[in-house]
Amino acid sequence: ADSYKFAVVPKAMNNPFFDLTRDGCMAEAKKLGNVTCIYQGPVEHEPATQAQIIDDLITQGVDGLAISVSDAAAATTLINKAVDAGIAVITFDSDAADSKRAAYVGTNNKEFGKALGEELLKLKPEGGTYGMISGGAAAPNLAERVDGVREALKGSKWTEVPGSPTFCNDDVTLAVQQAGDLKTANPDIAAIVPVGGWPMFAPDGWKNFVEPFKADVESKKVALVVADTLPVQLQLLKDGYANALVGQRPYEMGEVAIQTLLKLKKGEKVEKIIYTGLDRVTAANVGEFLK
Amino acid sequence: MMAETVQNFSNVRRTRFWQRGFLASQTAYVGLALIVLIVVMSFASPNFLSAGNISNITRNFSFIAIATLGITLVIITGGIDLSVGSTMALTATTTSLTMVTLNNAGFYPFPGSALIISLLAGLATAGIIGFANGFAIAKLKLSPFVTTLGTLSIVRGLTYVATFGRGTAPAGPDKELFLALTSGKLAGMPISFVYLIIAAFAMWVALNHTAWGRHVYAIGGNEAAGKLTGVAVDRVKIQVYVICALAAGFNGIIISGWLGSAPANLATAYELTIIAAAVIGGANLAGGIGGASGAIIGCILIEVIRNGLVLARVDPYWQQTLVGCIIVAAVLVDRFRSLRSG
Amino acid sequence: MMAETVQNFSNVRRTRFWQRGFLASQTAYVGLALIVLIVVMSFASPNFLSAGNISNITRNFSFIAIATLGITLVIITGGIDLSVGSTMALTATTTSLTMVTLNNAGFYPFPGSALIISLLAGLATAGIIGFANGFAIAKLKLSPFVTTLGTLSIVRGLTYVATFGRGTAPAGPDKELFLALTSGKLAGMPISFVYLIIAAFAMWVALNHTAWGRHVYAIGGNEAAGKLTGVAVDRVKIQVYVICALAAGFNGIIISGWLGSAPANLATAYELTIIAAAVIGGANLAGGIGGASGAIIGCILIEVIRNGLVLARVDPYWQQTLVGCIIVAAVLVDRFRSLRSG
Amino acid sequence: MALLELHNVRKDFGAIRALNDVSFSIEPGEIVGLMGDNGAGKSTLVKIISGIYQPSAGDVSFGGEAAHIHSPGEARRLGIETVYQDLALADNLTASANIFLGRELKYNLGPLRLLRHRAMNARAAELFAELKSETRADDLVRLMSGGQRQAVAIARTRLSDARLILMDEPTAAISVRQVAEVLGLINRLRDAGIAVILISHRMPDVFAVCERVIVMRRGTKVADKPIANTSPEEVTALITGALEVA
Amino acid sequence: MALLELHNVRKDFGAIRALNDVSFSIEPGEIVGLMGDNGAGKSTLVKIISGIYQPSAGDVSFGGEAAHIHSPGEARRLGIETVYQDLALADNLTASANIFLGRELKYNLGPLRLLRHRAMNARAAELFAELKSETRADDLVRLMSGGQRQAVAIARTRLSDARLILMDEPTAAISVRQVAEVLGLINRLRDAGIAVILISHRMPDVFAVCERVIVMRRGTKVADKPIANTSPEEVTALITGALEVA
Numbered sequence A: 001a002d003s004y005k006f007a008v009v010p011k012a013m014n015n016p017f018f019d020l021t022r023d024g025c026m027a028e029a030k031k032l033g034n035v036t037c038i039y040q041g042p043v044e045h046e047p048a049t050q051a052q053i054i055d056d057l058i059t060q061g062v063d064g065l066a067i068s069v070s071d072a073a074a075a076t077t078l079i080n081k082a083v084d085a086g087i088a089v090i091t092f093d094s095d096a097a098d099s100k101r102a103a104y105v106g107t108n109n110k111e112f113g114k115a116l117g118e119e120l121l122k123l124k125p126e127g128g129t130y131g132m133i134s135g136g137a138a139a140p141n142l143a144e145r146v147d148g149v150r151e152a153l154k155g156s157k158w159t160e161v162p163g164s165p166t167f168c169n170d171d172v173t174l175a176v177q178q179a180g181d182l183k184t185a186n187p188d189i190a191a192i193v194p195v196g197g198w199p200m201f202a203p204d205g206w207k208n209f210v211e212p213f214k215a216d217v218e219s220k221k222v223a224l225v226v227a228d229t230l231p232v233q234l235q236l237l238k239d240g241y242a243n244a245l246v247g248q249r250p251y252e253m254g255e256v257a258i259q260t261l262l263k264l265k266k267g268e269k270v271e272k273i274i275y276t277g278l279d280r281v282t283a284a285n286v287g288e289f290l291k
Numbered sequence B, C: 001m002m003a004e005t006v007q008n009f010s011n012v013r014r015t016r017f018w019q020r021g022f023l024a025s026q027t028a029y030v031g032l033a034l035i036v037l038i039v040v041m042s043f044a045s046p047n048f049l050s051a052g053n054i055s056n057i058t059r060n061f062s063f064i065a066i067a068t069l070g071i072t073l074v075i076i077t078g079g080i081d082l083s084v085g086s087t088m089a090l091t092a093t094t095t096s097l098t099m100v101t102l103n104n105a106g107f108y109p110f111p112g113s114a115l116i117i118s119l120l121a122g123l124a125t126a127g128i129i130g131f132a133n134g135f136a137i138a139k140l141k142l143s144p145f146v147t148t149l150g151t152l153s154i155v156r157g158l159t160y161v162a163t164f165g166r167g168t169a170p171a172g173p174d175k176e177l178f179l180a181l182t183s184g185k186l187a188g189m190p191i192s193f194v195y196l197i198i199a200a201f202a203m204w205v206a207l208n209h210t211a212w213g214r215h216v217y218a219i220g221g222n223e224a225a226g227k228l229t230g231v232a233v234d235r236v237k238i239q240v241y242v243i244c245a246l247a248a249g250f251n252g253i254i255i256s257g258w259l260g261s262a263p264a265n266l267a268t269a270y271e272l273t274i275i276a277a278a279v280i281g282g283a284n285l286a287g288g289i290g291g292a293s294g295a296i297i298g299c300i301l302i303e304v305i306r307n308g309l310v311l312a313r314v315d316p317y318w319q320q321t322l323v324g325c326i327i328v329a330a331v332l333v334d335r336f337r338s339l340r341s342g
Numbered sequence D, E: 001m002a003l004l005e006l007h008n009v010r011k012d013f014g015a016i017r018a019l020n021d022v023s024f025s026i027e028p029g030e031i032v033g034l035m036g037d038n039g040a041g042k043s044t045l046v047k048i049i050s051g052i053y054q055p056s057a058g059d060v061s062f063g064g065e066a067a068h069i070h071s072p073g074e075a076r077r078l079g080i081e082t083v084y085q086d087l088a089l090a091d092n093l094t095a096s097a098n099i100f101l102g103r104e105l106k107y108n109l110g111p112l113r114l115l116r117h118r119a120m121n122a123r124a125a126e127l128f129a130e131l132k133s134e135t136r137a138d139d140l141v142r143l144m145s146g147g148q149r150q151a152v153a154i155a156r157t158r159l160s161d162a163r164l165i166l167m168d169e170p171t172a173a174i175s176v177r178q179v180a181e182v183l184g185l186i187n188r189l190r191d192a193g194i195a196v197i198l199i200s201h202r203m204p205d206v207f208a209v210c211e212r213v214i215v216m217r218r219g220t221k222v223a224d225k226p227i228a229n230t231s232p233e234e235v236t237a238l239i240t241g242a243l244e245v246a
């Protein structure tokens, strides 16, 4: 009989990744019936604006908050304030572990990075040079992924090129341009590993980039191992424009976030850490995902 | 003290009170738009006028208002400063990093010392940025737009270099003091608002009652004329950019205190908002016009729009569109003034 | 055709060739800085001058150069347009959405029809944005900065409203044609570069050899004087903002063709880069000065810096700092000109 | 029939009444001097006739018809040319570009109408020679001396077939020999049937070419009489207020 | 000993030689007229003496010592005041703010030095009354008539104890009665031992107050003689070039 207002706060609304979380949250709210999902965040990735929005949502009297944390220390202050105000708070996608948040729903970003590294090792155990592309230089979850990749490749024959990772600030155009620049700057590069799906969100841009050396990709002379598994990316993988994808589950993050918040409201116990899991996709199993 | 020696001009009446001074200014008209907006918002959301929300709004606009005061000075001289957002970030970062470093080094000769040293380090950084801007613009005669766009990039880059993109949380024995001085309350008001009031009053006195303020306006009105009459144009310009950077840096420190952290991407893209607040409040990018009260009204307007739309639970995708519409509508109100004066 | 009736001025020599025209302009000096930069970059990275990379650079700067041409016109009239980035996104989105919609509706009367309708829909959107800007600025006399900042927000918001933040991929029977026209090659050159050359030539003719161009300069030099001599100031201003929006929209379509998708955050924050390119190339934000060649040199410079630093494998944290330094250094070169002319 | 008629024209700027019920008329081909102290309202009057300001009250008629001149462009189309006191020049353009601003010479190249740069420069140089002015047609106005700027503003009025030319202190900055040329020009205009309103603080100039003189004081017309019936001394007294009306 | 001495001063602007080896000297309390056609180089000369331009060649000495005047501020400190031809006013400030720009009246409030607004307004109004100018001290210069602006520029020079005042066409825009006041002012300046260089295109003014006249033509000094030894006709001939040198 009780109805609840839950707010999902992304790092930035201009990142297509979070649109999936929003969709999951909206769908789950509809299914539950007594829950409203509010999707509200800063347009661009900027921590103070996110903090102000959280504050406004507290004022508005929402029942629960799910936050993809922009800056851990900064969010901690407000998360604690919200919890003290009796609001159920969890984090998703990006965590603030030292805060009073009840749970984290999302990816284990370190594992995510490691998975990317492992896929690369599987493809080319003989090693070579590789370069990474990251999003915003200030995003902690992306930094964890970069670390994860490096950790997985430690002790192998892979070496990172200087100037890696490049930061595209979640700008799709820039991400493709940087992919091209990495290849031009390091003609012998053996792998490119974007730790988020940005360059592939521009399907033709990515194709144009890969086309000149597509044969090398098919022969695994150059390995393209990319994070995220959005539909465009899966299609590109199927068409031979990448070797492997490791995906997280943003849609599920939205669903699980709502479920978790509801449980908290009902006084049920929840796990502190809820990993939504990773998908490892290669040419072999891409069909399953492309439904 | 002295006799009024005004000549008698037979064809000059006394101006009516609403035709002169503050009431005839853009600031007043935008202030009117602001009041209308507040009324509308209070109907759209019952929480809007709650004590808690008013305190939030007050704090939030204070976060950019001190920087807006600074940039208003720059704009009055006919310049522009795009580097304020970056300056906020680097100043906050330097302050936090210094606190952390002093703490790690165990250097704490007397209570408050860590805080003082850290604040000085942060503000010195801001001062250097402002001086670099001012020097390039006043002495090397570079375009303010290009110079400060360059600084925007340089300073943000340095913030990343210094932190590897990680946020820096202030720490150490003076942390509590730091938090109290940045995000505490004084007489029930957010302390940042108290700073703002002090800064605005100081600016008002400086602009309207000192020779320096006259010179700031004169440079914006006719830089060449200022030079010809012996105004130290270059020096005043440099000072104005230094003050602007210090104001931005101080604002950055306050925000980082409230956040409990100085993220490397703090205040990204704030420059346009801050300039917009100044311009909405009546500062003219062509120079020569602007003031403290306008800067504050501009900041309040922008924050009321932002906060009000969130509270009114307007669809977030529409919010951005509405923000733009309301900003344009607010300056449109000012057209009535021009229409009335023919 | 006509006799030179110039009077004989005994105290006037002929100016030396380097003291007049293009060679004495900021554009030429920044061009010089660009050449130096290219030489340095080619030493820093052996691949910098490879055919592939030159083609990449050419394509990349063409992505913003057409918009820069448009904004240069606005800047010459003494205005500014902050909404170009948003306009790029909404135009690209509208074009893609129209293609998708037509495809879903199965409307395809003749080959190419879907493409033509979609392009018209996209450019009409851009035209409306430009008209709204121009109208507010020329007729309602609003400040160009505030107006176009409002439009920036409104237009970006509308893009999100239209797409829910999702990118839109062009689809349908004309997709191949669309891709060929946007990201194909012509005579070995990226087709976007061909468009740029055509646009720049048209702009050069318009600015230097038509009455309209004279009026654009006159408005920037002294708007009041233009009005007094019967120049249709308001009309020219509106035209200039419409052209600017169309140029930006066209650039947006080209980018989206190359990407194969129109992301909702396409070209976010490009406005500052685009304005910077124009200003670096010699356009003066105070109005009255600027040109097509400068705009292009400014764009090349910015792209060469970006691409060159990545190719030189500079630490990414330092890249942003260096970008800022090189931009300032490039305009500093222009000081030699002023110094030499005393 | 009068060419220009003003009837009770008033202009208020906020608290300042710059013009107070001013009426007068000008016949075709008539040369009228307009004099008055600084701030008397002379330039304001000119700006009302040339469409920059709208009167707060009163009527203007031109060529016998009520005229609502809403912009300088409209005034120009009616045949009213003006030399403004502040000269109204675009500093970033050359002298010849300023002279031809708004009525450039063009030739057709297919659908394009391109500027005839050399023809305009040549014509501008001719005009300067006619005015005996040492002004270079292709120099930027920004770099010109005060008198050269004024020559540009005067030359501008020579391009069209005007019916009325308003000259607001056209000889203030120019040198002795061009003053004579401008006065000669005014005489030639009269001979061509063109009316001129000449504002000047130079008594000898006004008495040399004008048939009639109008004197303003603090926004009010205090005299309007044929030159033959007055003297420099009387006009000076009217300007300073030593004499109230005449 | 001469107050000001110029020796072979030259100034080039790119291809234009605005001044060509100009030499002359001015004694304390001397009133010298500087005449010449438009573009002859008069304003350029003034700007060199007042520190805006540096000469391309040649020397300037002031008060017997070699002077390198690098800025208008320096010139002011030496005791050189200037009325610029373009008036050099900040349009967004009031008349009195412009007059006191750079030497505002202040009082001390603790460590603060605050403006004496009323005292400055009162003093400005006095100066305008002295000049018999209808200019309101607390009006914005932007809204002023041409002659009112000129009155502001002239009033400015009256604040300090100058040794030399350069006046670049100070009477161009002002009305008959203020012209008389300005000429009277110049006479009073001479009596106080202050030297004046008066640039003017108005022959009668120069002949009324100056002791000596210097004539420039296309950047070259073509005459420098006592008023008593010349005539308006001769000076006119020198200006126009009908007479080569005298």
Ligand SMILES: Nc1ncnc2c1ncn2[C@@H]1O[C@H](COP(=O)(O)OP(=O)(O)OP(=O)(O)O)[C@@H](O)[C@H]1O
Pocket: D013, D014, D016, D018, D036, D037, D038, D039, D040, D041, D042, D043, D044, D045, D085, E143, E144, E145, E146, E147, E148, E173, E175
């Ligand atoms: N736009 C304006 N706003 C307010 N006051 C104005 C405006 N324009 C002129 N005035 C005032 O109106 C009065 C008349 O000005 P106007 O320019 O017509 O004088 P004028 O007779 O041309 O004087 P001058 O001989 O000095 O050129 C002056 O007091 C002036 O300050």
Ligand SMILES: Nc1ncnc2c1ncn2[C@@H]1O[C@H](COP(=O)(O)OP(=O)(O)OP(=O)(O)O)[C@@H](O)[C@H]1O
Pocket: D143, D144, D145, D146, D147, D148, D173, D175, E013, E014, E016, E018, E036, E037, E038, E039, E040, E041, E042, E043, E044, E045, E085
């Ligand atoms: N900054 C400059 N750059 C280039 N040329 C200039 C500059 N200033 C003046 N000139 C030129 O130098 C010459 C002398 O100009 P100046 O202003 O000294 O003349 P002037 O004698 O004061 O004339 P007027 O009586 O018209 O005021 C003119 O031909 C002018 O065009």
Ligand SMILES: O[C@@H]1[C@@H](O)[C@H](O)OC[C@H]1O
Pocket: A011, A015, A017, A093, A094, A135, A139, A141, A170, A195, A196, A197, A227, A228
């Ligand atoms: O989870 C990621 C998100 O945090 C980042 O900013 O955008 C892409 C996603 O991979």
Ligand SMILES: [Mg+2]
Pocket: D042, D043, D044, D085, D168, E145, E146, E147
């Ligand atoms: Mg006048």
Ligand SMILES: [Mg+2]
Pocket: D145, D146, D147, E042, E043, E044, E085, E168
């Ligand atoms: Mg001069």
